[in-house]
Amino acid sequence: GIQSCQKRKRNMDVRTGFIVSLCLIGFTCAAPVKYKDCGSTSGKVAVVDVSPCNTQPCQLHKGQSYSVNVTFNSGVESQTSKAVVHGIIAGVPVPFPIPIEDGCKSGIQCPIKKQQSYHYLNSLPVKSEYPAIKLVVEWELRDDNKQDLFCIRFPVQIVS
Numbered sequence: 001g002i003q004s005c006q007k008r009k010r011n012m013d014v015r016t017g018f019i020v021s022l023c024l025i026g027f028t029c030a031a032p033v034k035y036k037d038c039g040s041t042s043g044k045v046a047v048v049d050v051s052p053c054n055t056q057p058c059q060l061h062k063g064q065s066y067s068v069n070v071t072f073n074s075g076v077e078s079q080t081s082k083a084v085v086h087g088i089i090a091g092v093p094v095p096f097p098i099p100i101e102d103g104c105k106s107g108i109q110c111p112i113k114k115q116q117s118y119h120y121l122n123s124l125p126v127k128s129e130y131p132a133i134k135l136v137v138e139w140e141l142r143d144d145n146k147q148d149l150f151c152i153r154f155p156v157q158i159v160s
Helices: 002-025
Strands: 043-051 058-061 065-074 082-089 092-095 117-125 134-142 148-159
Touching: 043 148, 065 134, 065 148, 082 117
Parallel strands: 058 148
Antiparallel strands: 043 065, 065 117, 082 092, 082 134, 134 148
16 A cells, blocks of 8 residues: 555645646646634535635735635535635734625535535635735635534735
């Protein structure tokens, strides 16, 4: 088993290298973002993509909008899903407005079924009046019982 494991790892590095080189050529690409799970209770996150994002932490330019794509597996059935987004600045959560809070209008086919994988897709508008700072984006998607289908945190830097 060790050999196949090492081979698989090598393949992954090659793939990551390929994605990175595409980014460097200047394609707008979604990069898997390093995120922390902050208490997903009724689901499990697989991948978080932010685009365009070619550095870690993602640099968000004022006046632009970024797409956030979260692939997750639901552990529950839910008729609804509602997104709640905060920017955490110096440990303090500040509400971060997004255009559509309804997850069922953001790529998710509702009602949500158990053990199903979903791609949640939304945009994060960065207003020009936002300060140029580093912060952590906390993004929750809540089910019928206000439990988190996912709760993720990822660092970003707002730049002019």
